[in-house]
Each structure stands twice: as C-alpha cells, then as structure tokens.
Amino acid sequence: MAVYKKTYRPYDGGLTPSWSRFLVIPRYAFEELHRSRFLSTFFIASFAYPLVCALIIYVQHNASVLSLLGVQGANRLISINITFFMSLLGWQSMMALFLAAFIGPRQVSPDLANNALSLYLARPFSRVEYVLGKMSILVILMSLMTWVPGLLCYLLQSYLEGWSWMKDNVNLASGFFFGAWVWILILALLALALSAWVKWRPAAGGLMFGVFFVAGAFGATINGVQRTKWGHLFNISHLIGSVWVQLFGDTDGTTNGALFFRVPRGEELPLWCCWASLAVLCLVCLYMLARKIRGAEVAR
Amino acid sequence: MKRVWIHQIGAVLRLELKKTALSRRGWWVYILALMPVVLTLLHWLFEMSRSHGHHSLGEDSVVFAGIFLFFYLRGAIFFGCMGIFSNLFRGEMLEKTLHYYYLTPMRRELLVAGKYLSGLSVAMVVFVGSTAASFLMIGRHFGAAWTDYLVHGPGLGQLGSYVLVAALACVGYGAVFLMCGLLFKNPMIPAAVVFVWENLNPFLPTLLKKISVIFYLKNLCPVEVPVPPPFSVMVIDADPTPAWIAVPGLLAVSAIVLVYAAICARQSEISYGE
Numbered sequence: 001m002a003v004y005k006k007t008y009r010p011y012d013g014g015l016t017p018s019w020s021r022f023l024v025i026p027r028y029a030f031e032e033l034h035r036s037r038f039l040s041t042f043f044i045a046s047f048a049y050p051l052v053c054a055l056i057i058y059v060q061h062n063a064s065v066l067s068l069l070g071v072q073g074a075n076r077l078i079s080i081n082i083t084f085f086m087s088l089l090g091w092q093s094m095m096a097l098f099l100a101a102f103i104g105p106r107q108v109s110p111d112l113a114n115n116a117l118s119l120y121l122a123r124p125f126s127r128v129e130y131v132l133g134k135m136s137i138l139v140i141l142m143s144l145m146t147w148v149p150g151l152l153c154y155l156l157q158s159y160l161e162g163w164s165w166m167k168d169n170v171n172l173a174s175g176f177f178f179g180a181w182v183w184i185l186i187l188a189l190l191a192l193a194l195s196a197w198v199k200w201r202p203a204a205g206g207l208m209f210g211v212f213f214v215a216g217a218f219g220a221t222i223n224g225v226q227r228t229k230w231g232h233l234f235n236i237s238h239l240i241g242s243v244w245v246q247l248f249g250d251t252d253g254t255t256n257g258a259l260f261f262r263v264p265r266g267e268e269l270p271l272w273c274c275w276a277s278l279a280v281l282c283l284v285c286l287y288m289l290a291r292k293i294r295g296a297e298v299a300r
Numbered sequence: 301m302k303r304v305w306i307h308q309i310g311a312v313l314r315l316e317l318k319k320t321a322l323s324r325r326g327w328w329v330y331i332l333a334l335m336p337v338v339l340t341l342l343h344w345l346f347e348m349s350r351s352h353g354h355h356s357l358g359e360d361s362v363v364f365a366g367i368f369l370f371f372y373l374r375g376a377i378f379f380g381c382m383g384i385f386s387n388l389f390r391g392e393m394l395e396k397t398l399h400y401y402y403l404t405p406m407r408r409e410l411l412v413a414g415k416y417l418s419g420l421s422v423a424m425v426v427f428v429g430s431t432a433a434s435f436l437m438i439g440r441h442f443g444a445a446w447t448d449y450l451v452h453g454p455g456l457g458q459l460g461s462y463v464l465v466a467a468l469a470c471v472g473y474g475a476v477f478l479m480c481g482l483l484f485k486n487p488m489i490p491a492a493v494v495f496v497w498e499n500l501n502p503f504l505p506t507l508l509k510k511i512s513v514i515f516y517l518k519n520l521c522p523v524e525v526p527v528p529p530p531f532s533v534m535v536i537d538a539d540p541t542p543a544w545i546a547v548p549g550l551l552a553v554s555a556i557v558l559v560y561a562a563i564c565a566r567q568s569e570i571s572y573g574e
Contacts (some may be wrong), residue, residue, distance in 0.1 A: 101492070200387075200394060201488075202488040203325075205488040206382055209379070210379050213375060213379075214371075214375040220366075224366050226339075226343060226346070227354060227355065
C-alpha cells in the first residue's frame with residue numbers, strides 16, 4: 001500500500017467574527033444588484049417623494065422663497081402633521097413592496113435551484129445566519145427607502161420649527177421608525193419564503209404582488225358577500241394601516257391611515273387582531289423558510 | 301397549405317394543453333378562480349339557513365359587480381393570465397426546451413398561435429366558468445325570485461355581459477402577457493407597469509384612459525360600481541365607449557399585439573446561456 005505524505009493543512013488565517021458572518025452575503029449581493037441598471041434607477045427614483053417632502057418643509061419655513069413664488073399663504077395649504085408623515089410612509093412603503101418583489105425572489109431560489117445551499121452550510125455558517133444574511137439585503141435597502149428619509153424629514157422640520165415641535169411630535173418619529181420596521185420585516189420574510197418555494201423568479205415576484213393585492217381583493221370580496229368586516233384580516237394593507245395608526249398615536253382620529261394603507265371608517269378591526277394576523281403571517285413565512293433552507297434534501 | 305397550418309396549430313395546442321392545463325405549477329390559478337366560487341357557495345348556504353334575509357336581490361347584484369371589477373378583472377384574471385401566458389415561452393426558455401419547437405418544420409407564427417390558443421382556452425375555461433358559477437350562486441338563496449330574475453328579468457343579460465367581459469379580459473391580457481414573455485427576460489417588470497397603469501385608469505385623463513384594457517371592459521359591465529371616497533374626487537369621467545366599438549376594438553388591439561409577438565418569435569434566436 002502506497003503511503004503518501006500528508007499535504008492537507010487546515011486554514012490558519014484570521015476568521016470573520018461569528019456575529020458578523022451574515023454580512024458577507026449582502027456584501028456580494030449589493031455588488032450584483034449594483035450591476036442592474038433598472039434596479040439602480042428605480043432605487044434612486046424612489047427618493048423623489050422624500051425630496052419633494054423636504055422641499056415642502058423647507059419652503060414652508062422660508063418666507064423669502066414664498067414671496068419670490070408669490071404664494072405667501074401657501075404655508076397654510078399643506079400642514080406638516082401626522083397625515084403628511086403617514087403619506088410619506090405609505091408611498092415609500094409601496095415603493096419598498098416593488099423593490100422587494102424585484103430583488104426578493106433572486107435571493108434564495110438560485111441557491112436552491114443549483115443545489116448551492118450545501119456550499120454555504122458546509123462552512124461555519126448556520127441556517128439562521130444564512131436567512132439573516134439574505135434578509136439583511138432587503139432590510140438595508142428598504143430601510144434606506146423608508147424610515148431613513150422619513151426621519152431626515154422629521155429632523156429637518158424639527159430644526160426649522162424648533163425644539164418644542166420636536167418634543168411635542170416625537171410620536172411621529174417613533175411611529176415612522178417602528179411602523180416602517182414592521183412593514184420591512186413582513187416584506188423581507190414574505191419575499192424570502194416565496195423565493196424559497198417558487199423556483200422561477202418572475203413567478204415569485206408576481207406572487208408577492210398577488211399575496212398583497214389579490215388577498216386584499218379577496219378580503220373585500222368576503223366583506224361584500226358576507227356583509228362583514230372580518231375579510232380585512234386577509235388584507236395586509238388594512239392590517240398594516242391599522243397598526244400604523246396606533247403607532248403614530250392618532251387618538252383623535254385625524255387620519256384613517258397612510259396612502260395605499262387606508263382603514264375605511266367604521267371598518268376598523270380590533271388592534272390585537274391586526275397584530276395577531278401579522279404575527280401569524282410572519283410565523284408561516286418562517287415555517288416555510290425552515291422547511292426549505294436545509295443543507296441536504298432527502299428525495300423520496 | 302391551410303390544412304397543414306390548422307393541423308400544426310392543433311398539434312401545438314394539444315401539447316400545450318397537457319402542459320398548461322394539467323401542470324402542477326398551475327395549481328394557484330385554479331385556487332384563484334375557485335376562491336369567489338367557494339365564497340358565493342358559502343353565502344348561499346349561510347343565507348339558506350337564516351330565516352330572514354338581511355339584504356335584497358339588488359344589493360347582491362351590486363356586490364357581484366364589485367367582486368367582478370375588483371377581484372376578477374383587477375386581481376384574478378390579471379394575475380392568472382400573467383402566470384399562464386408569460387410562462388408559455390419564458391417557461392420553455394428556462395427549461396431549455398424551446399429549441400425542440402424551433403427545430404420542427406413549422407412557421408413560428410403558428411407556434412405563437414398554438415401556444416396562445418392553448419393558454420386562452422385554459423384561461424377561459426377557468427375564469428369564465430368561475431364567473432358564471434359565482435354569479436349563479438350569489439343570489440341562489442332567494443329561490444324562485446332569483447330564478448325569475450334570471451329568466452324574466454335582467455339576470456341572464458347580466459350573466460352574458462360578465463361572461464363576455466371575462467372572456468375579453470382573457471383575450472386582451474393574454475396577448476399582452478404572451479408578448480411580455482417573449483420580449484422580456486423578466487416579465488415581472490412589464491407586468492408591474494401594466495398593473496399600475498390599469499389601476500390608475502379611473503384617475504387618468506380621458507385620452508390616456510383609452511390606452512388600457514380595463515377601460516373598455518369596465519364599460520361593458522352591466523352594473524356600475526362607484527369609486528369609494530376619498531379617491532372619488534380624483535376620478536375623471538370619460539364618455540363610455542359603446543359595445544360595438546369596445547369589443548372589436550379590444551379584439552383588434554389583441555390581434556395587433558399577437559402579430560407583433562409573432563414577428564418577434566420569427567426573429568428570435570435562442571441563447572440559453574444569457
């Protein structure tokens with residue numbers, strides 16, 4: 001029997017700290033996303049609305065600009081209040097839905113289709129870290145689209161209006177921040193779960209829209225046919241809208257939800273039902289991910 | 301020559317029907333179509349068990365109009381056609397099987413026609429059938445009054461209009477999504493654009509309204525559904541297009557889109573690697 005010299009040498013270089021290993025995935029993913037001209041254009045275009053909001057805030061506090069434009073009374077036309085910030089959140093959240101539908105499906109499905117998952121999990125990298133890494137791509141991009149510009153607008157308004165406005169309206173900042181995070185988490189989980197189960201990327205993207213719009217239409221159908229309001233439990237935009245109204249601390253009914261996420265008057269569901277439905281949706285997505293994200297698949 | 305063409309289209313139709321109608325991938329289309337049927341069936345059963353009705357027959361008619369406009373036209377048929385038709389060519393590209401068709405001695409235009417007809421027959425059976433079944437069941441709990449409404453009243457006319465609109469929607473959206481599947485690597489992007497455009501339709505200026513499928517279909521619906529506030533203030537009214545223009549117009553637009561898709565298929569080359 002031939003005896004060969006042992007040539008194997010274990011890797012003895014520096015290891016990435018275990019807490020930050022999941023960030024390796026977004027690092028490469030952003031490079032790939034950056035190459036897509038369509039996505040880059042869409043991402044930049046999504047900042048148009050926050051820019052307009054910032055301009056409105058600036059113009060409202062600048063008497064010389066108002067007189068230059070000849071619209072001295074314009075500062076009474078648009079109020080910087082809860083409706084203003086909820087509209088901004090609603091619009092940006094809809095943009096985030098489109099972004100998630102475009103980039104979400106390309107996260108997990110190629111790894112599963114090409115049996116590449118075992119290559120990830122053969123390294124010191126757990127399933128949770130894999131999911132966190134994939135999620136962080138969506139979370140970072142959607143955060144930049146939603147709560148980051150929202151808080152910047154809030155800070156601009158606070159700077160121009162003064163400390164007392166900032167103190168009195170701190171619920172706007174907290175509502176914007178936590179409301180955006182609820183939406184981001186749901187979108188990220190939904191996108192990854194659909195990406196794991198639907199191998200054809202466009203179909204997974206279409207399903208994202210389907211879950212959002214068709215489920216909403218189905219909820220409205222239930223309401224119409226059965227003369228009830230519980231069909232809204234299928235309507236993600238209604239659930240999110242209800243949660244946002246609570247997070248923004250709208251106790252006197254100034255607004256009935258954000259743009260695209262309105263809650264019709266008289267059709268409000270108990271808040272705990274909304275929270276519970278969203279939690280169930282997240283759990284279903286996590287279950288779907290846990291079923292698919294496995295290093296080895298037993299074929300029967 | 302014509303007989304050969306018909307024979308070839310028939311062969312493609314048979315092959316594609318097996319793939320489209322009986323595929324496991326298409327289960328969600330059937331669920332989409334079944335959802336309102338199950339709901340109206342439940343409505344019938346619930347109302348039958350109640351001693352006193354809580355609503356009138358006319359209310360059910362308006363509710364169905366809402367379901368048809370918001371669930372069928374803007375949801376189920378749109379997404380269903382997107383799934384069925386954009387998959388006809390793009391699905392074969394992904395599975396690397398399109399070249400088998402291209403290697404056969406058959407004109408590409410006939411391939412497009414065959415594939416379109418197969419998708420159309422599946423979409424029509426599923427969605428037109430679902431529409432008719434939902435309409436017939438939504439007022440069934442009224443018993444003899446419902447039968448009277450159907451036979452002697454405007455019921456059958458309404459059913460005919462809904463069935464026609466559902467069929468035309470399959471024809472129109474089918475042609476658009478077949479072309480998207482041929483032209484775009486990711487049909488999701490044009491589909492999203494079409495979706496936004498179609499949903500913005502009530503708020504568009506009159507001229508732009510007419511460049512959409514939903515505008516013509518909405519005018520053919522027998523019962524009008526009001527836009528709820530606060531969006532009602534933004535609605536721009538346009539003169540409704542008469543049926544004798546809307547139906548041939550939509551068919552003509554679909555034919556033009558299909559001809560363009562056929563030209564694209566004729567000029568296309570396969571490169572699975574890209």
